Amino acid sequence: MRRAIYPGTFDPFTYGHIDVLERALNIFDEITLVVAVNSQKKPLFTIEERVEMIQQSVASYSHVQVERFEGGLLIEHAKAMGVKAIIRGLRQVADFEYEFQIALMNRHLYPEITTVFLMPNEKYTYLTSSIIREVASLGGDVSDFVPPPVLKFLEHRFNHQTK
Numbered sequence: 001m002r003r004a005i006y007p008g009t010f011d012p013f014t015y016g017h018i019d020v021l022e023r024a025l026n027i028f029d030e031i032t033l034v035v036a037v038n039s040q041k042k043p044l045f046t047i048e049e050r051v052e053m054i055q056q057s058v059a060s061y062s063h064v065q066v067e068r069f070e071g072g073l074l075i076e077h078a079k080a081m082g083v084k085a086i087i088r089g090l091r092q093v094a095d096f097e098y099e100f101q102i103a104l105m106n107r108h109l110y111p112e113i114t115t116v117f118l119m120p121n122e123k124y125t126y127l128t129s130s131i132i133r134e135v136a137s138l139g140g141d142v143s144d145f146v147p148p149p150v151l152k153f154l155e156h157r158f159n160h161q162t163k
Contacts, residue, residue, distance in 0.1 A: 012132055
């Protein structure tokens with residue numbers, strides 16, 4: 001069985017993330033979405049909320065699991081899971097330089113790992129979780145960009161409809 005992890009902070013989870021996930025499912029038999037804590041970011045949602053909204057959003061995908069990851073190196077977690085691939089989405093050229101450096105370091109730490117870069121549909125190339133948070137916080141309509149469970153979390157967080 002070909003297994004991979006798809007890590008991210010997913011704050012919030014978007015249709016761009018789902019697009020990359022679906023592309024990865026064309027290559028791998030099983031994907032684990034690894035919801036990570038990034039000490040460099042101040043998330044809108046707790047890790048528990050992110051895991052819950054993602055589980056609800058991917059409930060129809062039979063070969064997708066969701067788990068949380070806090071602390072330590074993600075590559076050590078991948079090694080412990082026995083996976084040989086990490087999925088990373090690339091929206092634009094600027095993403096590549098950073099992701100390339102991480103991929104090379106991961107390969108140094110775990111030579112058996114392969115990082116698979118996938119591009120989302122072009123309609124999601126400008127979409128970031130940061131933009132979604134900003135638009136939703138100001139009452140803008142983000143329903144075209146996030147699954148319904150995520151929309152509900154955003155509406156609850158900002159105490160208003162986002163449409």
